[in-house]
Amino acid sequence: MLANTDIAELLAREAESAGGILSRAFRRAARSAFLWPEEVGDVLAQNRSLTELRAIGPFIEKQIRHWIDKPSRSTHRAPVIRRDFISLAKARHLLARQPAWTKNLRGDLQMHSRWSDGSGTIAEMADAATKRSYEYIAITDHSKGLKIAGGIDEHELERQGAEIAKLNTSLRKSAGNLAILRSIEMNLNPRGEGDMSRESLSALDVVLGSFHSSLRKVEDQTDRYLAALRNPHIQILGHPRGRIYNFRLGLSADWPRVFAEATRLDKALEVDCYPDRQDLNVKLLKIAREHGTRISLGTDAHHPWQLEFIELGLGAALKAKIPADRIVNFMPILNLKTWINRVRERAARKQ
Numbered sequence: 569m570l571a572n573t574d575i576a577e578l579l580a581r582e583a584e585s586a587g588g589i590l591s592r593a594f595r596r597a598a599r600s601a602f603l604w605p606e607e608v609g610d611v612l613a614q615n616r617s618l619t620e621l622r623a624i625g626p627f628i629e630k631q632i633r634h635w636i637d638k639p640s641r642s643t644h645r646a647p648v649i650r651r652d653f654i655s656l657a658k659a660r661h662l663l664a665r666q667p668a669w670t671k672n673l674r675g676d677l678q679m680h681s682r683w684s685d686g687s688g689t690i691a692e693m694a695d696a697a698t699k700r701s702y703e704y705i706a707i708t709d710h711s712k713g714l715k716i717a718g719g720i721d722e723h724e725l726e727r728q729g730a731e732i733a734k735l736n737t738s739l740r741k742s743a744g745n746l747a748i749l750r751s752i753e754m755n756l757n758p759r760g761e762g763d764m765s766r767e768s769l770s771a772l773d774v775v776l777g778s779f780h781s782s783l784r785k786v787e788d789q790t791d792r793y794l795a796a797l798r799n800p801h802i803q804i805l806g807h808p809r810g811r812i813y814n815f816r817l818g819l820s821a822d823w824p825r826v827f828a829e830a831t832r833l834d835k836a837l838e839v840d841c842y843p844d845r846q847d848l849n850v851k852l853l854k855i856a857r858e859h860g861t862r863i864s865l866g867t868d869a870h871h872p873w874q875l876e877f878i879e880l881g882l883g884a885a886l887k888a889k890i891p892a893d894r895i896v897n898f899m900p901i902l903n904l905k906t907w908i909n910r911v912r913e914r915a916a917r918k919q
């Protein structure tokens with residue numbers, strides 16, 4: 569039986585040969601396949617219509633049924649630009665067999681709000697997190713260098729901090745036990761340098777650093793990663809490869825060296841759980857496991873409902889057999905803060 573990831577690949581191929589509107593519909597369906605909550609095979613087995621699933625209309629349903637009824641002999645291995653992405657259906661299947669894994673999850677460490685390019689207010693993101701029984705979320709809006717995504721400067725970051733403090737006060741009076749962490753997704757240049765002042769960063773609970781430029785370089789980028797990890801102001805490196813499904817391959821590096829350096833500095837590399845990103849991917853997570861590297865899970869949500877993307881990252885980490893004590897989101901908030909402080913003190917001593 570074809571899995572949703574196989575169907576995604578067939579849809580992506582169909583998009584390449586079709587034209588115009590049809591091509592766009594297939595492309596949209598291919599990307600959506602990673603978010604279908606159930607395997608297509610299971611939906612069909614229950615005599616339900618595939619049009620229940622996102623981005624499937626009657627025409628595409630007919631096409632998918634045809635692929636399932638007459639499976640092609642040739643194996644369709646996805647090209648690298650579409651390889652090693654897992655589907656929500658698969659992630660849920662993996663997680664259902666290991667319920668403790670989901671129970672371990674205490675929070676989400678990358679999301680955007682209206683302060684930069686997100687659609688929700690911080691209060692709305694917090695509401696969505698409370699519904700998931702989280703203990704903490706980090707608000708990681710873009711920093712000023714990324715103008716295209718509405719990056720914020722030091723002054724706005726400070727005003728955002730006041731808003732978060734107010735929300736935390738009212739959260740403490742409410743029934744839930746959510747805390748909102750002050751953070752930022754700081755834009756890093758290819759030399760691993762950030763774009764925010766040391767003072768404004770030191771007021772934050774945690775700092776994520778990410779590359780958003782020169783992401784199509786084909787030469788080895790190990791030095792860029794080592795420099796970013798050695799940046800004393802960051803504790804987590806966001807969406808490390810910079811890959812995007814069917815759009816950008818992402819950077820390459822001597823990954824064992826990168827993970828070894830992260831472990832030496834006790835910093836975390838992220839699994840950005842956004843369906844199109846899934847970055848780190850399972851293959852690299854296995855190398856991270858060998859080096860005992862800490863892993864941070866962040867949805868990169870730009871809307872409150874997107875907090876559900878976390879399952880893609882949880883599933884990938886489980887598939888790669890990352891030990892639970894290496895996943896920073898499994899730490900209670902006090903341990904998380906202790907870890908961050910320790911990383912900061914070490915970095916300060918070296919300055």
Ligand SMILES: [Zn+2]
Pocket residue numbers: 753778780806807
């Ligand atoms: Zn980013």
